[in-house]
Amino acid sequence: MGHLLRSVDFERVLGTPTRARSAHFAVHYLASAPSQPAAPRRKAEADDLSTGSSTAEPSLVDGSELAGLWVGTVVPKRHARRAVTRTLLKRQIHRAVRDQLQSNPDAGLPRGLWVVRLRAGFDRKLFASASSDALRLAAAAELDTVMAHAARRARG
Template sequence: MQRLKNRAQFEAVMAGTTVSRTRHFALHRTELDAPTAAPAGLGTERTQALFAIREPWIGALVPKRWAKRAVTRNAIKRQIYAVSREFETRLPAAAHVVRLRAGFDRAHFSSATSDALKHAVRGELLDLFARAAA
């Protein structure tokens, strides 16, 4: 499984369809045959493929708006990448972005990296990927 690395890749996937949603997450997908984009900053007409390798691609989008602390954002991203590796064989060869679309209640999860928060995030991500793989 490849990871999305640049802005053009993320923008291409976010322009695709939303395949699955849970209370806090959304999974976006685009086919790998998506249009090509010119490298940023170059005025040439040369284009390059956004997704050169034909296998599943994954990206995590965890905005500060919904997870204020960096430690929380990083913990959520680690969970996203770990769960996506478990579902790698069941996902189609396409580019995916998991987006945090709502914050977790700080009253229930006082610590930024509490075990309760990790279990809640993991459970929701398992549900998200199970719906998308079905």
């Protein structure tokens, strides 16, 4: 599982309709691969360099290319003011995706680009602590449900 990093990829995926929605999260999916960065301009010819030219293509270290699944998270400050809360929610999103992949590899998430977006904040009266176990459990339960629903809709 790779992570989406480029804004172009986020814009492409967020331009698609939501696959699943809950009270706090929305899931978007695009059956595609992430865009490739533009090739850097060459200042010198390969023959001019002492090291010569390399024809080998760089490979991804984490095996993202083989898995074919890339995940992006959108957790805006307007819905989660504290950085510790945003980090907790991002970790819960990635955990939910991993659980979806491991629970049923054949019928899990289809390969492509996935973006999970926080669309509403959690009530601070119910979750006073920015990183409480109650918030973690509530987010985990909701994310498990919404990811399972999104996987079913993306496959069918």
